[in-house]
Structures are given as C-alpha cells and as structure tokens.
Amino acid sequence: MEAMARASLRLPQNVEGDLFVDSTCIDCDTCRQLAPEVFARADDAGMSYVHRQPAAGEERTRALMALVACPTASIGTVAKADTAEAARRFPMDVGGGVSFCGFTSKDSFGAWSWLVRRPEGNVLVDSPRAAGVLLDRIEAMGGVRWLFLTHADDVADHAVLRRRFGCERVMHADDLSAGTADVERVVEGLEPVALDKDLLVIPVPGHTAGSAALLYRERDLFTGDHLWGTEDGTGLEASRSVCWHSWPEQVRSVERLLGYRFERVLPGHGPVFKASSPAAAHEALEAFLALARGPAGRAVGG
C-alpha cells in the first residue's frame, strides 16, 4: 500500500485549504523546486509548507506532481485528490532530450534522477523510486541502456532497475559498497571514461571519494551532489557543510571541470544551472572557485 500524508500531522504553517504538508517532511526541496508558487520553506521548522493553495488547472497539476515526487509522502490533500494525471507527467521534459523522473526516493534523501533519451540507448542518471507507473513510462520511452550512479548516496533502487531494464550500471570504484559491489561497469582513478561518443564519465572526488559527473553532448553536465545552481539561477555552488570526503579535493574537482565544455548543470539536489554558452558556464565556475579559494573560502556554502 502507498504511503500517504496524514491530516493529523498537518503542519500549522500550512495555509487553510485542501493541500497540506505534514510533519514527516525531510526538507529535500523537491516540492519547492517544482511548484514554488505553492510550497515554501518554514525556516523555524526546517520543513516545507503550503504558502498558497494552488489555482485550478496547471498550477494544481504541478502541486500534485510535487505530491507524487515527494520522497516521504509528506504532501496530501484532504479530499484525497486523484494523482494519476500528475504521475503520468513524469518523466518531465526539461529540454534537449532530458527529463526529470520525479518519484524521488527517501533512500537518497529525495535526490533527483534524470532520464536522457537518445537513439543509441537511454541513460538514467541516479535512481528514482522504482514506482511501477514510472517504470512503465520509462519502458515506453525506450527503457534504460545505462544507469549512471553519481555517488554512493543516490543508488536507491538500482538493483530493481537493473532487473527491469537489464541496464549496465556504471559507478566509480571508490564509492562501491556491499550493495553495489556487483555493478557491471566500474570506473577507476581520475581519468575521464567515454561510455559512448556523446557520453563522458568525469571522476569528481570530493563530496564522496568516488563521486563522478556525466557529460552529455558537451552540453549537459550531471553532477550528483558535486555542484549545483544557486537559488537565483545566476551561478554555481557547492557546500563544505555537505561534503563527506574532502573539501579541498572537491574544489580541485570543480577546477578540473574548466577543461570541459558544457552549458547546463543538472544536479541531484538543488537548482539546475543554465548558462547562455560554454564560456558563460566557465565564468560561473571561475566565480565559484574565486570564492572557494579566497579568504571567504572556509565559509563557502556554510
């Protein structure tokens, strides 16, 4: 049986009305990214809440997509709304043949998983929650050739995905554990590895020892928890407060990204970053590095 939000746990910060967030929220940010006109963060509680009830139509569908995507089933409706249409919106196209899978998993703290659709075989970046409706949609879109795992925290339902799609799982050796010891393709060291002519695995140790990014068509860089966009959309950031392995190494890994062309950064957590050109993306990298290396570097990201 699907988990459901409970009205008895409704947060007092929610505005009156049908849609609500309950106290099981883990503050993953997914709902706020998907429907900022409806969800906001209650800083005192460290949780999301409904700051405005959605209008009928697209705004309500978007709010229900957040309900579907929530990793902890913390969003609910008093009237028990039908979410089938919202669920069918995933994977959600974000342009360039890339889609956000929704259906985040609490096992990866609500990390975002991305589907890259390509004639030579689709790529799934990190694991969504393996909900049947999502897997059926992915199958209808051509299935999964590779499951690229950016790091140990975001592997969630990788074994279920392997069984369903027969995909080749790709992960860096330094992040393998008992649960991922049987992945089909292991990347080692710091050298980039080409999965195909338009897919390059770039090891970026720092957040974890075996973090890796995936570069697609010299345009999209999937970064896991290595690097993400700033809230205002103008820059790039990473945080030492969520760096589990080595902050100096993470900064060096960001520095090495200057050797690659890309325009979009699609992370596991945090906003997507979109630059107007590869040069503008490099400028954003340089701006982040100047901050990280400078006197304020110790405080970057808190």
Ligand code: SF4
């Ligand atoms: S998606 Fe769910 S867990 Fe994440 S911030 Fe929103 S209510 Fe909380």
